[in-house]
Every structure is written in C-alpha cells, then in structure tokens.
Amino acid sequence: xxxxxxxxxxxxxxxxxxxxxxxxxxxxxxxxxxxxxxxxxxxxxxxxxxxxxxxxxxxxxxxxxxxxxxxxxxxxxxxxxxxxxxxxxxxxxxxxxxxxxxxxxxxxxxxxxxxx
Amino acid sequence: xxxxxxxxxxxxxxxxxxxxxxxxxxxxxxxxxxxxxxxxxxxxxxxxxxxxxxxxxxxxxxxxxxxxxxxxxxxxxxxxxxxxxxxxxxxxxxxxxxxxxxxxxxxxxxxxxx
Numbered sequence: 001x002x003x004x005x006x007x008x009x010x011x012x013x014x015x016x017x018x019x020x021x022x023x024x025x026x027x028x029x030x031x032x033x034x035x036x037x038x039x040x041x042x043x044x045x046x047x048x049x050x051x052x053x054x055x056x057x058x059x060x061x062x063x064x065x066x067x068x069x070x071x072x073x074x075x076x077x078x079x080x081x082x083x084x085x086x087x088x089x090x091x092x093x094x095x096x097x098x099x100x101x102x103x104x105x106x107x108x109x110x111x112x113x114x115x116x
Numbered sequence: 117x118x119x120x121x122x123x124x125x126x127x128x129x130x131x132x133x134x135x136x137x138x139x140x141x142x143x144x145x146x147x148x149x150x151x152x153x154x155x156x157x158x159x160x161x162x163x164x165x166x167x168x169x170x171x172x173x174x175x176x177x178x179x180x181x182x183x184x185x186x187x188x189x190x191x192x193x194x195x196x197x198x199x200x201x202x203x204x205x206x207x208x209x210x211x212x213x214x215x216x217x218x219x220x221x222x223x224x225x226x227x228x229x230x
Contacts, residue, residue, distance in 0.1 A: 091159075
C-alpha cells in the first residue's frame with residue numbers, strides 16, 4: 001500500500017533560518033506529491049505539488065523536488081518567518097486509476113515553530 | 117469565491133448519541149471527500165463521492181459511520197451510537213472532479229465524545 005514518512009517534530013527555528021522537512025514515500029507507480037500546511041485554527045491548505053519525477057513545486061518561498069530515485073519530496077525554505085509557524089503535511093495520490101487513486105495518503109505532520 | 121464550509125465547527129456529545137456533520141463543497145466541484153484527523157492515527161481517508169454516489173466506502177471505520185450526498189452538493193457524515201474513540205477532527209474536501217489531484221479542504225468539525 002501507499003505510505004508517507006516525514007520527520008517528526010516539533011521543529012523550532014529562529015527567524016531567517018533555513019528550513020528542511022524530510023519526506024519519503026512508498027507508492028504503487030508514480031504518484032503525485034503534495035505539501036499541505038495547517039496554520040493554527042485553520043484548515044488544510046495546499047502549499048505546493050509535483051506530479052512527475054524531477055518536477056519542482058514552489059509557493060511562498062517554499063520548494064520541494066520530486067526525486068524518484070530516492071522516493072523523496074523534501075520541503076525547503078531559505079529564510080523562515082514567524083508567520084510560517086504551522087503544521088506541515090506531506091501527502092501523495094497514487095497514479096493508478098481505480099481504488100485509491102483519489103484518496104490522499106498523509107504523513108503524520110511536522111509542527112514548525114519560528115521564533116523572532 | 118467561497119471555499120469548503122463545514123458545520124458545526126465544534127460538537128460535544130455524550131457517548132451513545134448520534135451526530136451529523138455537514139459539508140458544503142466549493143460550487144461546481146463534483147468530487148467530495150471525508151477524512152478524519154486524530155492524534156493517534158493522523159489523517160485518514162473515510163469516504164469519497166463522485167456526484168451523489170460513493171464508489172468506495174472502505175475507509176469508514178465501522179458500520180456506525182455512514183455518509184450521503186444530495187444534489188451533487190451538500191454531504192452529511194452521520195455517526196451513530198458515538199464512542200470515545202470517535203473523538204477527532206472530521207475534515208471535508210472537494211475537487212473539480214475525482215481525477216483532479218487538487219483537493220480543497222474545509223476548516224473541519226472537532227467532535228468530542230464524553
């Protein structure tokens with residue numbers, strides 16, 4: 001079956017520090033990969049996505065590259081801000097049609113706290 | 117435009133009571149999904165609708181859980197005879213169609229069973 005493993009938090013960084021949140025996956029075929037973010041008191045928001053190998057998703061200064069050879073999709077940001085404090089979820093959707101190809105499989109989430 | 121909305125935002129109920137959770141998807145989205153977010157299990161898929169039909173109910177944790185969707189729009193998730201382990205945040209998402217891999221989530225309903 002499909003699974004997503006991401007680094008456990010919480011992660012605490014100072015403002016302007018470099019961020020990496022590791023994510024690896026196991027999936028049938030070539031899934032689409034996502035990072036979702038959940039700000040305090042809010043719902044899940046799609047942060048970025050990549051649908052095929054070597055694609056780079058980017059948004060709001062965050063980036064992640066789809067690495068088929070290492071089955072990874074690590075999230076990075078060069079300079080974090082206090083407003084980036086949130087829980088980040090790595091997720092995938094299987095590329096195969098039929099059962100499972102519509103459901104997101106999520107990692108456990110990584111809580112990021114950025115301090116001034 | 118309006119996003120996915122869910123009601124109520126919070127629900128506290130006594131063990132053994134039935135509850136109904138409502139989801140209003142983004143207008144025009146034909147696919148609708150229910151997920152559950154709990155401390156122990158993380159985010160789990162429950163059920164998905166394409167139009168008014170639910171091709172896959174395998175994610176529902178027990179036969180106490182049911183869901184329906186009417187008019188290709190609003191969906192209701194019903195939990196009968198609630199148990200404490202049902203306490204979680206229930207999230208609804210919608211997408212333009214089921215092949216679309218961008219799902220938009222609502223704010224969730226926090227259910228607490230006492």
